Amino acid sequence: MRFDRLHSWPKTASAAIRIQERLAGDLEFSQITSEPELIAGVDCAFSRDESRTIAGVVVWRRRERGICETRVAQARCTFPYIPGLLSFRELPAVLSALSALRNVPDVVLCDAQGLAHPRAMGLACHLGLWLNLPTIGCAKSRLCGEFDEPGPRRGQSSPLLLKGRQVGVVLRTRDRVKPLFVSPGHRCDIESATRLTLEAAVRYRLPEPTRLAHQLVTQARNE
DNA sequence: GCGACAG
């Protein structure tokens, strides 16, 4: 799969923030009506010496609930981890892995935030704009926003609010298990993000695509 | 200034 370069890579945190502020205006939020056939999941790990980012992509067939294609790629770390600027650290490797894909997914799930970000530009939003594909942020913990603990059962959720505006949901994907922080990336809305995440989280806390991508990069790291 | 802080 191919896509054009969205912007040059920043060297400093302030330059990265300026890019986020400019990109935020290009986001589109709409309902995903058609049932996606292929759902991709991306995740990253780091080489033991922390010099390289290892990214993995798993394209998952929604109906068969099986793996369609997997890709792994690495890239040298050129940006440090700074809360709020995660995409500048991980996207180089993620984009490399995605560019090797033969099957173009209908939507991409990310192990990170989407709209639930201080400047409305979590990794899922950034990736969605770069690929011009629908993306969803499925983070394991909170970056920002306020919320009440959702009910204990799978499927129960509570709104995630930022400055009084709902930016996502805190969603329980398994009974009595720590909830996920779900928010739309690009070309998606809160309701669609919630529905697809729950649909892809068939047996574990994490949706299958990102869970499998995590296994993929963990294995790649140990060899 | 202090605390919070995706992966």
Place this chain on the structure above:
DNA sequence: ATCTTGTCGC
């Protein structure tokens, strides 16, 4: 993210 073993609960 990563460093790490056993252990409690469904």
